[in-house]
Structure formats: C-alpha cells, structure tokens
Amino acid sequence: MADGPLRGVRILDLTHVWAGPLGTRILADLGADVIKIEAPTSRGPREGARFNFSGWIGGEPGDEPWNRVAVFVKLQRNKRSVAIDLKTDAGRETFLGLVAVADVVIENFSAEAMPALGLGYDALSRANPSIIYMAMPGYGKDGPYRDWVAFGPTVEAMSGLSHVLGYGPEEPRNTAMALMDPIAAVNAAGAIVTALREREATGRGSFLEMSLHESGVVFCGPWLVEHQLGRNVERIGNRHPAMAPHGVYPSRGEDAWVAIACRDDRDWRGLCSLIGAGLDPSASLAERRMGCDAIDAKISAWTAARTREEGAVALQAAGVPAGPVNVTPDMTADPQVRERGFFVPLEPGPTPVPGNPIKMAGIGSGDWTPCPRLGADNAAILRDWLDYDDERIAEMEREGVLADKPPP
Amino acid sequence: MDRVLELGGYAAGYCGRLFVQAGCDVVRVETGERPPAWVSDEAMDLYLHAGKRRIRTDDPRLIAELASRADVVVAEGHTADAVEALGFDAWDAPVRAAITPFGRTGPKRNWQASTNVLLAMGGYTYIMGDPDRAPLTLPGHYPEFQSGAFAYAAANACRLAGESEVIDIGMLEVVMALSQFTTVMWHCDGAIRERHGSDFYHVVPTNLFRCADGWAHINIVPGFWDPFAAFLDLPELVLDERFGTNELRRQNRHALHAIIDAAVAPMTRAEIRRRAEDCRIPVGVVQSLDDVLADPHLAVRGFWQSVHGGESAPVRSPRRAWRIDGQTPPDRDLALLETPAAEARDG
Numbered sequence: 001m002a003d004g005p006l007r008g009v010r011i012l013d014l015t016h017v018w019a020g021p022l023g024t025r026i027l028a029d030l031g032a033d034v035i036k037i038e039a040p041t042s043r044g045p046r047e048g049a050r051f052n053f054s055g056w057i058g059g060e061p062g063d064e065p066w067n068r069v070a071v072f073v074k075l076q077r078n079k080r081s082v083a084i085d086l087k088t089d090a091g092r093e094t095f096l097g098l099v100a101v102a103d104v105v106i107e108n109f110s111a112e113a114m115p116a117l118g119l120g121y122d123a124l125s126r127a128n129p130s131i132i133y134m135a136m137p138g139y140g141k142d143g144p145y146r147d148w149v150a151f152g153p154t155v156e157a158m159s160g161l162s163h164v165l166g167y168g169p170e171e172p173r174n175t176a177m178a179l180m181d182p183i184a185a186v187n188a189a190g191a192i193v194t195a196l197r198e199r200e201a202t203g204r205g206s207f208l209e210m211s212l213h214e215s216g217v218v219f220c221g222p223w224l225v226e227h228q229l230g231r232n233v234e235r236i237g238n239r240h241p242a243m244a245p246h247g248v249y250p251s252r253g254e255d256a257w258v259a260i261a262c263r264d265d266r267d268w269r270g271l272c273s274l275i276g277a278g279l280d281p282s283a284s285l286a287e288r289r290m291g292c293d294a295i296d297a298k299i300s301a302w303t304a305a306r307t308r309e310e311g312a313v314a315l316q317a318a319g320v321p322a323g324p325v326n327v328t329p330d331m332t333a334d335p336q337v338r339e340r341g342f343f344v345p346l347e348p349g350p351t352p353v354p355g356n357p358i359k360m361a362g363i364g365s366g367d368w369t370p371c372p373r374l375g376a377d378n379a380a381i382l383r384d385w386l387d388y389d390d391e392r393i394a395e396m397e398r399e400g401v402l403a404d405k406p407p408p
Numbered sequence: 409m410d411r412v413l414e415l416g417g418y419a420a421g422y423c424g425r426l427f428v429q430a431g432c433d434v435v436r437v438e439t440g441e442r443p444p445a446w447v448s449d450e451a452m453d454l455y456l457h458a459g460k461r462r463i464r465t466d467d468p469r470l471i472a473e474l475a476s477r478a479d480v481v482v483a484e485g486h487t488a489d490a491v492e493a494l495g496f497d498a499w500d501a502p503v504r505a506a507i508t509p510f511g512r513t514g515p516k517r518n519w520q521a522s523t524n525v526l527l528a529m530g531g532y533t534y535i536m537g538d539p540d541r542a543p544l545t546l547p548g549h550y551p552e553f554q555s556g557a558f559a560y561a562a563a564n565a566c567r568l569a570g571e572s573e574v575i576d577i578g579m580l581e582v583v584m585a586l587s588q589f590t591t592v593m594w595h596c597d598g599a600i601r602e603r604h605g606s607d608f609y610h611v612v613p614t615n616l617f618r619c620a621d622g623w624a625h626i627n628i629v630p631g632f633w634d635p636f637a638a639f640l641d642l643p644e645l646v647l648d649e650r651f652g653t654n655e656l657r658r659q660n661r662h663a664l665h666a667i668i669d670a671a672v673a674p675m676t677r678a679e680i681r682r683r684a685e686d687c688r689i690p691v692g693v694v695q696s697l698d699d700v701l702a703d704p705h706l707a708v709r710g711f712w713q714s715v716h717g718g719e720s721a722p723v724r725s726p727r728r729a730w731r732i733d734g735q736t737p738p739d740r741d742l743a744l745l746e747t748p749a750a751e752a753r754d755g
Contacts, residue, residue: 070593142708156692160697167538189558190564243522259528354591358561
C-alpha cells in the first residue's frame with residue numbers, strides 16, 4: 001500500500017476492465033486502502049486468459065497465469081485482493097460486513113447487476129449509512145438508455161467525439177482505444193474525493209453515479225457550446241482551427257513522424273527561420289491557413305530529411321512546439337521521463353508501468369506494492385476488518401466462498 | 409467550502425470548473441494571454457469559466473495576496489519557468505498545484521508544447537488513425553482537461569487530509585499514465601501497438617461501419633457473437649467455421665467486415681439502435697453535435713445546465729460527469745462575472 005493523503009480511507013473496489021480499475025489505481029496511489037473484491041473467475045480461467053493481447057507480466061504465464069495478465073496487472077498496484085463469491089449467502093454476508101466498516105464502494109457493472117445480487121445502494125446503506133457508493137454504468141442508472149449494453153468504443157460514437165475525430169468530413173474515426181474509459185477514470189477519482197469531503201461536512205453517505213457516456217459528453221462540451229453559438233465545428237484531420245501550421249509530419253525512417261504546432265506568429269517566425277524554404281515569416285494566421293497545403297509540403301520536406309527526434313529538438317531550439325510521435329521504447333527512454341522516475345519497475349520482470357502524474361512530497365513510488373495475487377489478502381482483511389477467526393475463514397475456503405485461484 | 413484561485417490555460421480552467429461545480433468560490437486571474445483553443449474564446453469561457461469570479465490583472469502583489477487568501481491555488485504555465493515567474497513558490501496557500509506541459513523538473517521542463525505535441529510524445533498519436541496514413545491527433549483538449557481533473561483530485565485529497573502540499577502535474581505524464589495497454593504490450597510481449605483506423609483489431613468485429621444515414625460502431629466481444637448474428641439477421645454466421653472464435657474472426661476479419669458492411673449499409677441509425685437494444689449487444693451510432701444536444705437520454709437525466717454571458721443567449725453546457733444523490737445542476741443560470749479586484753480579494 002502507498003502512503004498519501006487518502007491514507008485511512010477504505011475502498012471496496014468491484015470494478016473491472018479499464019475505467020474503474022484505473023480510477024481506483026489513482027486513489028490507491030494517493031494512499032487509499034483499496035480492496036479489490038473479486039470473483040474467483042475474475043482474472044480468467046486457471047489455464048490462462050481468454051484474451052491476452054498484451055502479454056504476460058514477466059514474459060511468461062508461469063504457474064499462475066491468471067495472476068500475470070499484463071493488461072490487468074498494470075491497473076492493480078497498491079491494492080489488496082479479496083476473492084469472494086458474492087452469489088453465496090456467506091459471501092454476501094461477509095461483503096456487507098466489509099461495507100459496514102468501509103468508506104467507499106465502487107463498481108462499474110451494468111445498472112441492474114448489484115441490485116440483482118441484493119447489493120444495491122439501499123442494502124449497502126442499511127449496512128453502513130455513511131457509505132459512499134459509486135456506480136459507473138455505461139449509460140447511467142435511469143433514462144431511456146439505462147439498459148443499453150455499453151463499452152467504451154460504442155459510447156465514444158454516441159458522445160459527439162466521432163463527429164470531430166477523423167481525416168475529413170467523410171472519414172470519421174474512433175480512437176480504437178476506448179477513450180471514454182480514461183476520461184471516466186480520472187473523473188471517478190475526483191468524484192470520490194468530492195463525496196468524501198461532502199461526507200466530512202454532513203456526516204452522511206451518498207450515492208454517486210457517473211456514466212461512461214456522460215463523461216464523454218463532458219469532454220465534448222466546448223464543441224457543443226460552440227455549435228450552439230452558431231459556429232461550425234468540423235472534422236479537419238490533424239489541422240487546427242486556431243493554429244497553422246499544425247500537424248503530424250513525416251520523419252526519416254519507417255512510419256516515423258513528428259508533431260508540430262505554431263501557436264502564434266512568434267512560433268511561425270521561429271519555424272520560418274529554421275526551415276527557410278521560402279516560407280514567409282510575415283504571413284498572418286489567415287494567410288497560413290489559406291496556404292496550408294503548400295506550407296505543409298515544405299515542412300514535410302524538411303522533417304522527412306531528419307529523424308523525428310532531430311526534427312523535434314531543432315524546432316524546440318527555435319521555440320516551436322514539436323515532439324516525436326513516440327512508441328513505448330521511446331517513451332520509457334525519454335530523458336525527461338527517466339529523470340522524473342515516471343515509469344515504475346514494480347511488477348516482476350521487472351515491467352515498467354506508468355506511474356502517477358501527481359507529484360508531491362506526500363506520495364512517491366518508494367513504498368508502492370505490486371498487483372496482489374488473486375485472493376492474496378482474504379484472511380488478513382477478514383481478520384483485521386471483521387475479526388473472523390482462522391476456523392471461520394478456513395470453512396469459507398472449503399466451501400468455495402473464498403478462493404485464491406480460479407476453479408479448475 | 410474552499411476558496412480557490414485559478415491562473416492559466418485550459419487545464420487550470422477545467423480544474424476550476426470542477427471546483428465551481430462542487431460549490432466552491434473560484435477566483436480566476438486572467439492576464440490577457442490565452443493559448444489557441446479548438447473553439448472560440450466565447451465558447452471556451454462559457455464552458456470553463458461560468459460561475460467563476462474573474463479578474464484581469466498581472467500585478468504580482470495582488471496575485472500573491474489573492475493566493476494568501478485561498479485554500480487551493482491552481483496555476484498553469486506553458487513552461488516550468490513560466491509558473492515560477494508567476495511567483496508560485498512564494499505564494500502562501502495550503503495547497504498549491506502547478507500544471508505544466510512537462511512538469512517542473514527535468515531537462516525538458518521548459519520545452520514548448522501544444523496538445524498535439526503532448527499526445528504524440530505520450531504515445532496516443534501513433535496508435536490513432538489509419539496504418540497507411542499519417543497518425544491522427546486527437547482534437548480537443550484531452551491532456552489539459554485530464555490534467556485539470558488530476559489536479560482537482562489531488563488537491564481535494566490534500567484538503568480532506570488537512571495537509572499542506574505542493575503538487576506538480578506534468579501533462580506529458582498524464583497522457584502516459586492513461587495509456588491503455590501500449591506500454592505493457594511492449595515490455596511483456598515485445599510488440600509495438602499499431603494503428604488500424606477505427607478497428608480495435610484484437611477483438612473482432614470492433615469497428616465503425618457505414619449505414620444508410622451515417623455510421624455505427626460495433627464492439628462484439630465473444631459473449632455477444634451469437635446475438636450479433638441475430639442483430640444482422642444472419643443466424644448462419646453462428647455456424648460459419650470461419651468465425652467460430654475471436655481468433656478465427658481475427659484471421660478472417662476482411663471477410664467478416666465485408667459481410668457486416670453489406671448487412672448494415674441499408675439500416676438507418678435508428679434501426680441499428682432498435683436492433684441492438686432488442687439483441688442486447690454493444691453498438692453505438694455516430695451522433696452529430698445536434699444529435700447529442702437533442703439526445704432524449706441526456707435530457708431526461710438532467711444533464712445540461714444553462715450558462716450565459718454577455719449579450720449571448722443562454723446555451724446548454726454539460727454539468728460535471730457525476731451526480732451525487734441524484735442531484736442535477738442548480739436551477740439557475742450561471743453567469744460569467746467580471747469582478748473588481750477588491751471584491752475578489754474580500755469575497
């Protein structure tokens with residue numbers, strides 16, 4: 001567990017996939033005691049994951065492949081794990097016991113999943129009136145879309161983002177990376193600290209609800225306001241409505257690129273002085289936008305003769321925002337990132353995992369703990385939080401209510 | 409409720425927006441310079457700054473005085489030195505958050521940045537767009553808004569604990585922290601994640617498909633394969649050996665995409681949504697901005713709040729992403745306020 005300002009805050013984390021676990025990772029990095037409440041099958045079958053497109057932590061599945069799925073492990077640092085079957089009476093009773101001494105419960109199931117288990121907000125708030133319950137359904141707990149099946153990519157299309165993202169008017173694109181999830185994740189962390197502060201003032205628990213869909217629409221807010229003001233919001237590829245030139249330009253090497261932006265006339269003059277090529281340093285933004293095809297061609301000729309790093313460094317020296325289009329080895333090798341110790345070699349391998357972008361004296365990665373094994377903390381949590389004795393815990397293990405591995 | 413002082417661009421502005429929506433008193437200092445935005449200044453002000461008290465000043469003594477009366481200061485600079493030049497280190501507030509493109513330390517702390525540069529360096533751009541074309545940058549203000557949201561969470565955590573802290577948030581690290589599986593894919597599998605247009609690639613079919621009046625995004629993880637065949641009105645797909653597993657669907661993606669293209673092309677978006685609801689499969693349709701503004705679901709859920717400023721008619725702006733105890737936004741218009749310095753100082 002990490003130390004940090006949220007030390008002492010107990011969070012029961014029932015989330016899965018990306019948005020929820022990423023949100024609770026932020027809270028765990030800030031010092032919260034996050035207990036991952038997992039089904040014994042939550043990490044996949046015993047012989048290996050159903051999906052594994054990002055490899056195994058350490059490079060091999062090992063003896064416990066369910067504990068080594070990289071895309072799962074990277075989201076679980078600083079958490080502890082209790083694997084418990086909530087479909088059993090004993091499992092539910094124990095879970096409600098944990099709720100009674102916790103501060104927060106967070107889940108991102110469909111709208112009906114928790115009530116169907118008898119574990120909706122009403123039941124949890126009876127167990128603990130000061131509990132903060134956060135639900136993260138795809139489209140919310142009410143409204144006409146409440147029962148729609150939702151994943152990040154499908155919600156993205158509904159949010160308005162696909163209206164603006166793409167190569168041109170007839171070529172919309174999705175991010176293909178479920179962008180609504182990381183947006184919801186960071187908002188979830190903010191929502192929970194907000195509710196904790198409100199509870200501090202009122203003494204009462206609360207029901208928080210945040211849908212993937214609405215998180216995404218919030219991100220699109222400026223375009224929605226602009227549209228109502230009667231101004232056109234267009235899909236313009238890598239160009240920008242208020243900057244020119246602005247784009248992603250080819251660099252020397254295969255599929256190598258550099259991103260460049262001229263925020264103002266000063267940046268433009270810096271670019272002209274570096275590249276030359278007959279570019280007019282006195283051209284206004286309107287003139288640059290008008291002539292952007294010709295300008296982009298001249299910039300491309302210059303960037304294509306240099307590596308992405310060479311191009312970016314030269315442009316930065318001229319005061320122009322520029323950066324290489326990085327892939328992972330570039331990211332972890334970046335001297336800026338290395339000096340700030342951003343990637344944390346916490347997991348076996350060792351596997352560098354992105355750290356927390358919140359830097360402050362009260363938190364650091366020195367005391368961080370890696371992803372717990374499935375059910376690794378069953379006994380410790382039930383003993384410490386609920387005073388269960390060893391015999392009771394052993395009985396729950398024998399009956400399959402608690403587990404530390406998936407069923408055969 | 410906290411008193412919050414906000415200075416800088418769209419990251420600080422987004423952070424301040426969250427504080428406003430939590431009921432805090434937010435004073436925004438504007439120095440006259442503003443970075444280029446994806447929308448007009450008017451739209452950005454209405455979206456970010458409604459409900460704040462704003463003063464225009466670059467007087468360092470006044471700013472320091474305002475900071476000394478604040479519980480939280482959020483200051484954004486275009487470089488580390490720019491934040492320092494504001495006097496940030498000398499301000500006296502319990503929680504001070506600095507947001508800069510690359511963070512306050514390190515060899516690139518004073519590099520110049522823009523949204524597309526941060527997305528590129530942070531690993532997002534390379535994986536977005538078509539494989540045979542330039543990568544696509546993400547429109548809008550993702551690094552800024554996400555950085556503002558991180559600052560909000562961190563500052564509130566410190567306030568909850570009653571701790572004084574100086575917070576340093578680098579937007580590049582924010583982007584990197586929010587990578588999906590790009591980094592572990594390299595370190596654990598030795599693979600560079602590539603871009604495949606709108607195709608998620610690893611789970612098939614997950615892609616945008618053109619329909620009669622627009623586009624639909626279909627995301628069929630294996631558990632939804634059988635109902636998806638019903639959605640298409642092609643039950644024979646369930647028995648088609650080319651598509652029996654996700655791995656087979658990956659291998660035969662082009663053939664499958666062609667079948668879906670043909671089936672979806674004559675459907676309208678409304679029909680697609682009806683069918684998806686009936687078959688309980690994850691499908692979204694590409695909504696225009698008009699569609700989103702008219703979305704009945706958002707309306708029923710009290711998602712919008714009315715904001716106005718100056719001569720403009722009120723517009724609808726999204727509330728914050730979450731609701732507490734079902735609360736909808738306050739039943740009043742939020743106004744852009746221009747506040748005399750003395751009033752901002754005295755509250």
